[in-house]
Amino acid sequence: MSKTVPNDQKLDVAPPYNAVARHGVSPQPSHDEIARFDFLANFNKFMASTLSPGNKLAYDKRVLPAFLKEHGREPQDRFEIRHAMNKDPFHKFWSALKRNSMEMRQQNGRAIVLRQIDELNAKARQYNEGAQGVKSTLELNPEIAVPRYQSAVDIHCMPGSYHGEELPGDVSAGANYDCGIFATTGGGLGALTDGGGQALVDWIKKERPGWEPRRVLDIGTTVGHNIVPLALAFPDCEFIAIDTAAPILRYAHARAQSLGATNIKFIQANAEDLSRWDDGTFDWVQTTMFLHETSGKALPKIIAEGYRVLADNGLMLHLEQPEYSDAMPLFEQFLRDWDAFNNNEPFWSSMHALDMKDEMVKAGFDRDELFETGVRAVVDREIFPEAPTGEDEDHGRAAFWHAYGAWKNADQMQEAAE
């Protein structure tokens, strides 16, 4: 084997699934289950770096010329490009392969989790039992309905989505989501798939050295990947992490507790209505890759409610993939839209067409309070690769985000202080 790898050459290969860290509710993968994710991680790298450039070639060399001939003009938007590209043999085949990779990731993850679901449920119970009583770090509310934007289709082709159960009260949704992100990101999010949360910690420590928020709200927390690193970095701060789905919260709570993040309270709640919290309750309101899983009417409500519960001098920060501005070429918009129509992300396309700055101004921020920044996943670079951006990027999945943020009334607060 080693003979086929020249010593002086380093190939771009995914880290082994063995490098994924285990926590208290991790499913235990067998040798072959590890090998399945090793294959998918490397296959997804191949798809993004080696095959994907064929899409642009097909567009430039035959799809665009045929479109110009037929219509006598350039495509007006990403939708016209998609309809034209969906007839191209190369793009069709690439999409079919990619869809299969996503479906295999779900099947492989569910197979690991469901064969040991009784053990996983028992592990989760150890952390969750009693949590709803004295410690009160897990609060489930059966009256919280699954919103239409979560139930219309199973988001990212995850059977059952975040709210599904295979057995009553189980944690399969969270365990499957957690264990397979490695495969779809080629390990780009690190050992605990928390490269986004680690990046937030790095960012805030540089941005506001010494700042100690009193209370942080994480909206759409799913399995709590991105909030656990912050909770560990600010042990004296109270964290509230909300989601509409009970199954994912059961898993998230057990996972966080097992990792020592005991200062997070997981609450089943819908962020469109945060009326249980008074105005100005939180010093930081955070969403991480969440807003694209809502809807046209829910998103402004969530940001407006987030604004209301945010204290003066507090931080609102949203991590998403970059928006489709006029500066972004239509072909790139089309490629970034792949997940919207091929991986069950039905709000993805509309959300990325929104001007997030306008949305935040509508919620109450002054335009001059807003800022934007890039945030790259922070992972152990000894083992985990830096996710490529640009040509080789796996569009929509790169571990590199665009942050839309604002410090509420910070200018007025400073003026008042002076």
Add this chain to the structure above:
Amino acid sequence: MTEQVFDWMAAANKKAKGKRPEYFDDPEDERMLSILMAVVGEVSVLRERMDTVERLLDAKGTISRDDIESYTPDKEAAYERGAMIREYIYRVMRGPHQMVEELQHAEPPVEEVSKELKEI
């Protein structure tokens, strides 16, 4: 196990809610590719298992199933196994990979070349 038999193998195959896009003109091609890709994945799994067995035998001479299940590659072995999977992927994905090359360099049909050679 739970009281009622829970068939996790069947449950693992659950379809995600949401109509599946159609990529090919013939729906049977969708099914054929899904079976083929699953087999492509499983062959990779077999190769990785064989590599584990070989490495353990090299190191220990005799091994048990537990040794295989608990095997964790060191950094060098992990890289070599990654390269092995990569090489395998390139081999089985030759067809789609060559489509990219065809897009880069359009070529005339060989029949045309044949006619040309007859005349020169």
